Amino acid sequence: MSEQAFDITPDRITDSDQAKEAVADLREALRYHAYRYYVLDDPIIADPEYDRLFNILEVLEEKFPALQSPTSPTQQVGGAPRQSMGLVRHPVPMLSLRAVYTQQEARDFDATCRQELSLGLMTYVAEPKYDGLAVELIYENGALVFASTRGDGYTGEDILANVKTIREIPLQLLSLDKEPVPERLVVRGEIYMRKDEFNALNQRREESGDNVFANPRNAAAGSVRQLDPKITASRPLHLFVYEVAECRGREFTQQWEMLAALPKWGLKTNTRWQEKCSGIEPALEFFRRLSETRDDLPFEIDGVVIKVNDRQAQQALGFRQRDPRWALALKFPARQGTTRITDITVQVGRTGALTPVAHLQPVTIGGVEVKRASLHNLHQIESKDVRIKDWVLVERAGDVIPQVIKPFPDKRSGQEQPFVMPETCPVCGGPVVTSRDRKQSHCTNIDCPAQIRERMVHFASRRAMDIEGLAGRRIDQLLNTGLVRHIPDLYRLRREDLVQLEGFGSKSADNLLREIEDSKSTALERFVYALGIPHVGEHLAQVLAARFPDLDALSRASEQTLQAVHEIGPEVARSVRAFFSNPGNRKVVHDLLEAGISLDNPLHAATVQTKSLQGRTFVFTGTLQNWTRDQAREIVEGLGGRVTGSVTGNTDYIVAGPGAGSKLDKARSKGIAVLSEEDFARIIGQEAGDSRQ
Structure with a gap:
């Protein structure tokens, strides 16, 4: 692998020949490092360095559009939505496996294989039966050209655009350890979602009011079958390859040999959980071991696949109508x-x-x-x-x-x-608010005993009241000892109480009390976010603070007034109104203010003073020297403007830095005003280089 990619600086590359060489080096480096990360689980560079190389490649491909390639690592991000999936014919039928449910049936399978082949002992390959989505990938001259589902075994759905977003699937095969890339390679594998990622995805969907997935298999299958590849790209998907259906230019005599070759082309196999077994009993022992430990695996499995290892023996045994006679799936008990x-x-x-x-x-x-x-x-x-x-x-x-x-x-x-959802919380009796789509129901009482611990953790978090040192373990300790029962109790803690607790000395007690005291002076948007009002995250807390001069005005606002605020819809308005209408919540807020919390509101002051970019839409392209993209967006939005990612007829300005490409050309063709960073600095009333940290 070339090391030149690490020294590439985009703004120094001015001609296409230089760019072509740099792009080739970057792609080679990124493919290799993706292989180390996804296939070997053994990266040799840190994530920020990988991201730096990736970003340089993106800049160069935008600057030199002729060098863009469908197999570039930058193409694994999702493209435009499609109207339908389309169909792909499998070059070799993609059959299913015969399922059996007892170990005796597996022994009968072994006896049949040995009898038909006149052998005393068979060698098998045993591997997990993954509970995901079976797929076929076709590479020609090393490039991924087709990807499809199993379908009916002869024709599957075209999922190429979606599969290209999965980082573990190489768009261009590697050639490692002197293993030449085949002229044509057809492989089968399973796309799956890890259990921890599945649970996290479902939690996010539940919090946002979306339907949750029943299991990781449904989540993986639903993600791969999306018409919009960007949705697939946002999901945590993985692949294990387990079969070669066609390999032009390379012969395999054994299944085990084939599994060893796949990673040398950058294709991930499950090297940890697969075994070559001399006879059926070691394969059954593998099955029993997996059966006992399946819940500890990071992915879902529903059995073990047992395959004859010798490829010539596979051909001799042949196929039934819907499954091969040289393999079977020994399934676990139903769940x-x-x-x-x-x-x-x-x-x-x-x-x-x-x-x-x-x-x-x-x-x-x-x-x-x-x-x-x-x-x-x-x-x-x-x-x-x-x-x-x-x-x-x-x-x-x-x-x-x-x-x-x-x-x-x-x-x-x-x-x-x-079933009828209760109107009051079964724990505290506080009002329950259910969203109009019926996907979310919340107890609106901030002092509800069932939720006080997590509300305290959120209240003290860095983006809320920012009380360093007051995290989950400390809060558990304070709650368990009875020093706090409600959020305002945090501001009544005393040094003599804290030093009695395990893990607290004089210094740590003083540090925590100083942090709590410092948190008393904060901005309105931080305080609103810290209250944990359902549907009101960090951004909407800022929106509300920019609209209302103080907490009193916000707490008295009607649903109609709240809905008149840009970005505040009926669900959020209803949630805010319900929160401040709850007597218990009003008491908590009152006690916090009585404890000495004071709120300033610079966002509202800025709104009143100026909205010089009100109604103006900006697009940023290329590399900004004086601001990050997030900083530039905050500046524009703080002055009433809007930032979008694409150039349209509604775009007022495009700010172009080094490396600006197709967006700049499109803006010029539409007659949109093009600004340098210096022009942008003058518009916002800042000196270039005086970035807002």
Whole structure:
């Protein structure tokens, strides 16, 4: 791999020959480092250095459009949405595997293979049966040209645009350890989502009111089948390759040999969890070991695949109509079960979210007795038409909370009852607000015991009140010892109480009390964000602070007044009004102000003084020397303007730095005013180089 890429400076490259060489070096370096990171899990450069190289390549490709390539690492970000998926014909049928559920059936399979091949002992390759989306990738002269789903085994959906966004899938094959790239390579694999990433994705979707995915397989399949590749690019997807269907110019005599060759082309295999087994009993031992540890794996599996290792023996055994005779899938016990809902209650989360929970007649699923299952939100209950006393299908997968998949309406007797979300919190009796789309329900009481811990953590966080040293462990300690019960109690802590606690000395107690004292002087937008009003994040807290002169004016604003604020919709307006209408919340705010918190509001003052860019739309392109993109955006928005990523007929100005490319050409063709950084500095009333930190 060339090391020249590390010394490339975009603004010093002025002709296409220089650029061509630099781009080639950068692509080679990025492909190699992606291989080290995604395939070997052994990076040799830090993430910021990789990002620096990637950004340089982006600048050069924008500056020299003729050098852009569909196999460049920069193309793994998602393109324009498509109208339909399209179809791709598999060059070799992509058949499924015969599934068996007992170890004796696997032994019968072994006996049949040995009998037909007249062998005393068979060698097998055992590997996990991944619970994801099976895909086929086709490379020609090293470049990825086709990607498709299994479909009916003969024709699959065209998912090339989406697959190109997955970082673990190389757009151009490597040639490592003297392993030449085949002229044509057709491989099969499984796209999957790790369990921790799946849980985090579902949590984000639940917090934003979107439907959650039932399991990682559904999440992976749904992500890959998006019409908009940008959505796929935003999802945490991975790939294991496990089969070569065609390899022009390279012959493999063994399945194990084939698996060893794939990583040398940059394709990821599961080197940790695959074994070559002499006989069926070692393969069954591998199955038993995986069965015991499957919940500890970072990805979902539902069995073990056992394949004859010898490729000639595979050909001799041949195929049935829908599956090969030289392989089978030995499945784990099912993780779904049928039972009855005895009741539906509501669980109050640490952020105030109300989650309906189904209480079930106990049912054993995957060896575990299940008595409760999540129903997620009111929208899901109503869309699935789940009722109390319904017979339902329940799924348990790994460390994912059991979920109700669907009811069985045909089994209803007339005793079933619809679920009704309570209007008051079952923990504190505070008002409950449900969004109009029925996807979110929140207890609006800031002092609710069920959520006080997380509210304190949020209140003290860096972007809120910024009380350094007051994080989860410290807050747990203060709550458990009874020193605090409510957020205002933080401002009543005394040194003599803190030094009695484990881990607190005189210095650490003084430091914490100083941080708490310093937090008393803060800006209105930080305080509003710290209150944890449902739907009001950091940005909307700034929007509200810019509109209202002080906390009193904000707390008295009607829903109609709030909705008149740009970016504030009916859900946010309703949430803000409900928050400040709650007597308990008003008392907490009053106690905080009584404790000495004082609020200034520079955002409103700036709004009153000037909005010199009101209604103006800016686009930034190229490399800015004096501001980061985020700083420039904040300046424009603070002066009433707007920043977008693309040039349209509504664009008023384009600010062009070194490396500006197609956006600048488009702006000139539309007659849009082009500004240098010096021009931009004059418009905003700053000296160039005086960046706002």
